[in-house]
Amino acid sequence: MYEFTYHKAESIEAAIATLQQSDDAKFVAGGQTMLPTMKHRLASPSDLIDLGGIAALRGIEVNGDALVIGAMTTHATVAASAEVKKLIPALAGLAGNIGDPAVRNRGTLGGSIANNDPAADYPAALIALGASVKTNMREIAADDFFTGMFETALAENELIVSVRFPKPQAAAYMKFENPASRYAVVGVFVAKTKDGIRVGVTGATPCAHRGLRLEAALNKDFSPAAIDSVELPVEKMNSDIHASAEYRAHLVKVMTKRAVTACG
């Protein structure tokens, strides 16, 4: 790890001001990705701005028919929340199956979506639920937020404040997980929303995406059998030591069928 200056921000405004005054500063949430990346010398920020002291970034609120979850809320808090279990149980289940207890107690919603790992779970949920990301500058629809592998629509001086998840009529998340890390080899989130069926797919391609072909089939016939005739573009799938592109394409259909069955 290279040398850096540590700052503990007490407000969103202070965090942004420190970022603007620094040479090459980065925010740190739970450090679950940031610190290993620095230890491996893959990142060498001049300054680290710890968001852990900003109360406004933490917590879960029910706002009308939606859940608003602060960026610094840990996966363990989301998994244990009575509000999340009541309004969107699939989201509590997703959070409770991320990594291991240490990762769930330090890792955060904001850190996960800012990092946008191609195998992360939350991006599939944000996309399927039609969530929106509130930052210090604006509100970004999930459909526009995840722009590429480890890339998002966030500008340089932009901080995620919270995520708004509208309550679906029904939803389910199914993942075929890497048994060591629990990252998704493939994960599929299916939601019945007021605008129809939405499907978020993670792990399969370089960036989480909407499963538009799956949505088209499920909007006609919401049953596992509707998926049989859907053809997925194998050439766009990831291929690595964990799974070939063909296997991932197969898993997307299997996970979608399981999620449809779980939605009831």
Ligand SMILES: Cc1cc2nc3c(=O)[nH]c(=O)nc-3n(C[C@H](O)[C@H](O)[C@H](O)COP(=O)(O)OP(=O)(O)OC[C@H]3O[C@@H](n4cnc5c(N)ncnc54)[C@H](O)[C@@H]3O)c2cc1C
């Ligand atoms: C062993 C292991 C297993 C894991 N398994 C899974 C898994 O099964 N599924 C899964 O989805 N994930 C998994 N993860 C990832 C984990 O869940 C964390 O969410 C992820 O590592 C980000 O960590 P963090 O929240 O501590 O953010 P940090 O590491 O602190 O930050 C990550 C990035 O986000 C930026 N950032 C953080 N907060 C904000 C904010 N509010 N606004 C703007 N930018 C911000 C930081 O600057 C940094 O670039 C795993 C991680 C580990 C180490």
